[in-house]
Amino acid sequence: MTDMNANDPLLQEVSGPSPRQILFRRVVTHNGLMFGLVVVALLALVAIFAPLLAPHDPYSQNLLMRMKPPVFLGGTWEYPLGTDHLGRDYLSRLIYGARVSLMIGAIAALISGLIGTALGVSAGYFGGRVDAAVTFLINVRLALPVVLVALAVVAVMGGSLEIVIMVLGLLLWDRFAVVMRSSTLQIRRREYVAAAQAIGASTPRVILSEIMPNIVNNLIVVVTLEMAHAILLEAALSFLGVGVQPPTPSWGLMVSEGKKMMLFDAWLVLIPGAVLFVLVLAINLMGDGLRDVTAPENRS
């Protein structure tokens, strides 16, 4: 099989498009997915290359240049999106804010993904008491009001990027556990799992090489949704004043700082909120789209 050339026109004619080609076609024809992928990729590039892209230092204050309006409201190109109440360039702060949001989203989703997947897969695979214990943990976690607990913990331990990431990572694993549990339950009774068990494969091996590859699609979908969730929560916490602390450029914090001047300069609130909205929208559309193209039967 391996020495056959996949590009051989004769072979293509016989076999039709390969699964990979079918998947590729589905991806590029899915508008929501393409929009999500492009926007997330762009913002990720902006976050990575922030020092190159930002026209000014996001922390440097210039009190002579306070509250300059953006270009489209009569400002100058020196500060394309204007300056805030401390004279800091708004565009530069937005660009560095992308770093904060994406980093928090990605790391929090990674932590909660590890916890939730471990719990959910063991519950689905072992069943019985393990399942009962994990289901109980999920129930307890769901009963805790996320915003309030996160607020309390951050307030007690002090607000910093690391603590916000840890708190969100430790709180947002519930959906991972629920989805991974039910996905594993569906796979566990398949013949190939039984076959692997019959030839004496160890439990970790069965889970890693038989179960995981078959549920990884669902996992990726939950990763994107929880990443969006974490980004929104960080912004809300920072908005309430107990998330990322000033002068770190966080979009939620920018909205909160702009709130005081909202009466005359609504753009201070509108711009960072709009960027946040677009990023979360893009991540969600990416997640929904990935589910559509990889597992169309799970569409709701």
Add this chain to the structure above:
Amino acid sequence: MLQFILKRLMLAAIVALTVSFISFSLMFLSGDPAAALAGETASGEDIEAIRTLYGFDRPMLVQYWEWLGSALTGDLGQSYYFKLPVASLIADRLGVTMTLGLCGITFALLTAVPLGVAAAIRPNSFIDRLSLFMSVAGQAMPSFWFGLILIVVFSIKFGMLPPSGASTWKHFIMPTIVLGYYAMPAIMRLTRAGMLDVLSSDYIRTARAKGASEVRVLFKHGLRNAIIPVVSLAAVQMGFMLGGSIVVESIFALHGAGFLAWESIGRNDLPTVQALILVFAMFYIVFTFLADVLNAWLDPRMRSS
């Protein structure tokens, strides 16, 4: 059925107990609650005095046991800041939050269910796309930002609605929309999916075949079956919304329990924060319990699991 209720009640009680332990132990996260309470400028003696005054010098489990015992009798401790019993403090504020929660869920149901049904009747139509768009946008909308936009438009620009406070029904309009929109996407998606599922079933075809009017088919046979999971989702969402009302209450300065939580966190008033976490968690537990019982009552298949 009775067996199901008893089993479910047991589970709810154990979950509640675990949650109470977690909310109690949150206080000890800082390492030393006495030092946290005394503040950064306190001397060593002040901290020790506070430690004995509030009983922090005893083992944590003993403290938890006492706290739990008094919590069960309705005594949630004394607020450090207000110097009042936490229970009466929360009871005073809960009215606003409950009103807001009820208005929010009503608003969500009144918009999401008709849109979901309309979308399911005509898949891929304009209304289907509109409702999809609204639910996708709703999931991505930061609620604090949405609230501020409403204030900019309706309070500042048009001067139609008051931006903050809770004295008249007008004060509740914008908070209701913000909180309700948060719960709407999930309800709409579930209504649409449920209706689509029901409308393709055999008994709907039978109803149509025997000549029942379309209205009767859609509402008596269709919606009545599709709405069952929606009702339990709404109960769960209500639990989430009460916990999430903290953001909305802080934007619109509605002095409810969420606002109290925000104030107490800023003032290091740990007994109040602990008690609020417990109260919100209890609401969630009660709502999900009611939802499960309702589900089991309406659909006997649910009783076995």
